[in-house]
Amino acid sequence: xxRAISKTITKGQFxxxxxxxxxxxxxxxxxxxxxxxxxxxxxGMGIQDRAFVAEGVYALLRRVELxxxxxxxxxxxxxxxxxxxxxxxxxxxxxxxxxxxxxxxWLDTLKTHPVPDTLALQAxxxxxxxxxxLTQSSAEQVLALGRALQAPAPLDLRVNTLLTTREAVLxxxxxxxxxxxxxxxxxxxxxxxxxxxxxxxxxxxxxxVEVQDEGSQLLGFLVAPRRRDMVVDFxxxxxxxxxxxxxxxxxxxxxxxxxxxxxxxxxxxxxxxxSGLSNLNPVLISSETEPRVRRLAGKIDRVLVDAPCSxxxxxxxxxxxxxxxxxxxxxxxxVKQAAILNxxxxxxxxxxxxxxxxxxxxAEENEQQADQFAAAHPEFAAVHCGELLAAQQIxxxxxxxxxxxxxxxxxxxxxAAVWERKAG
Numbered sequence: 001x002x003r004a005i006s007k008t009i010t011k012g013q014f015x016x017x018x019x020x021x022x023x024x025x026x027x028x029x030x031x032x033x034x035x036x037x038x039x040x041x042x043x044g045m046g047i048q049d050r051a052f053v054a055e056g057v058y059a060l061l062r063r064v065e066l067x068x069x070x071x072x073x074x075x076x077x078x079x080x081x082x083x084x085x086x087x088x089x090x091x092x093x094x095x096x097x098x099x100x101x102x103x104x105x106w107l108d109t110l111k112t113h114p115v116p117d118t119l120a121l122q123a124x125x126x127x128x129x130x131x132x133x134l135t136q137s138s139a140e141q142v143l144a145l146g147r148a149l150q151a152p153a154p155l156d157l158r159v160n161t162l163l164t165t166r167e168a169v170l171x172x173x174x175x176x177x178x179x180x181x182x183x184x185x186x187x188x189x190x191x192x193x194x195x196x197x198x199x200x201x202x203x204x205x206x207x208x209v210e211v212q213d214e215g216s217q218l219l220g221f222l223v224a225p226r227r228r229d230m231v232v233d234f235x236x237x238x239x240x241x242x243x244x245x246x247x248x249x250x251x252x253x254x255x256x257x258x259x260x261x262x263x264x265x266x267x268x269x270x271x272x273x274x275s276g277l278s279n280l281n282p283v284l285i286s287s288e289t290e291p292r293v294r295r296l297a298g299k300i301d302r303v304l305v306d307a308p309c310s311x312x313x314x315x316x317x318x319x320x321x322x323x324x325x326x327x328x329x330x331x332x333x334x335v336k337q338a339a340i341l342n343x344x345x346x347x348x349x350x351x352x353x354x355x356x357x358x359x360x361x362x363a364e365e366n367e368q369q370a371d372q373f374a375a376a377h378p379e380f381a382a383v384h385c386g387e388l389l390a391a392q393q394i395x396x397x398x399x400x401x402x403x404x405x406x407x408x409x410x411x412x413x414x415x416a417a418v419w420e421r422k423a424g
């Protein structure tokens with residue numbers, strides 16, 4: 001248990017947790033956004049109280065299927081009590097002081113409260129997700145995956161190789177009293193122990209490191225841009241992979257960062273300034289078929305499509321996606337992914353490379369999407385992802401397609417397929 005919540009819970013802390021859940025549980029906003037707004041509106045809260053609230057909210061979200069089986073979703077106070085007791089290990093005696101009305105008697109029943117012995121509840125994944133995963137894996141593998149997704153993600157950094165080396169960053173972190181180790185797969189990754197405030201580090205301010213999951217870093221090595229290439233990051237977002245591609249190119253060539261969100265591209269600007277890169281060109285587009293996209297048809301050496309997806313591979317850091325995604329939203333995403341992938345493919349020049357990636361766990365966003373593209377585009381030949389990584393001395397066993405899973409690789413869940421446009 002963290003030091004932030006080791007002391008006796010005050011009634012004020014508990015009421016703040018319940019109030020925060022009122023913002024988060026409707027799932028109309030990402031949990032981190034809803035919490036940010038809550039803390040902004042309660043600016044007088046101290047650091048310890050904020051930590052208590054944030055840890056309580058995320059503890060509930062990580063085990064939301066269990067909590068829903070213990071308490072009605074409309075009873076946020078009971079959901080909070082159940083989280084503190086069954087997930088965070090608080091004693092019933094301590095929690096009795098926070099109870100109102102019949103909550104105390106209800107709390108006494110929680111120790112022996114029966115819960116359905118279902119795979120969805122054990123894995124703490126929505127039943128519709130489990131149903132899909134079982135078409136791809138055994139029940140044992142789904143359970144192992146689900147349990148891995150219940151744990152918080154480690155804090156990974158990517159070293160900006162344009163400005164420094166991994167060895168230099170590791171030395172600086174050690175000098176600063178922080179424990180860190182090289183990531184096992186990415187040659188430019190570092191895994192920090194604990195949750196230090198990275199944005200307060202001098203290394204961060206100088207642009208020497210960026211926060212980026214190791215799995216996301218490995219996608220950059222599938223793109224593997226050369227120094228003078230023209231590259232398009234088709235769904236760039238806030239530009240984490242874009243910045244990596246620019247550094248891999250030694251600040252030469254040109255990288256276009258396409259996105260339909262001005263807000264996300266604006267978030268790239270301070271990161272770009274810190275990075276020391278001058279070969280990046282952020283471009284706000286209205287759609288995947290607009291004229292600025294079409295003008296690049298057949299001219300691009302490397303195209304990365306990090307497609308908008310359900311994000312279920314990131315549940316360790318975004319557990320609220322279990323509430324925010326559903327079968328209908330995934331069906332809409334599948335249509336969007338296919339449209340983006342087909343449009344992005346038109347940019348690739350002969351012998352150029354196309355990388356399709358998601359942070360999803362679902363076959364309809366991953367393998368099925370890649371299969372449909374391959375069947376419709378005989379002008380593209382598949383490239384073996386394992387061989388691509390091996391050629392860069394990355395010791396990660398991988399087949400033709402790229403799959404990372406948290407219970408097997410210690411990263412977020414990722415999928416990628418790579419093709420090369422045939423010559424002529």
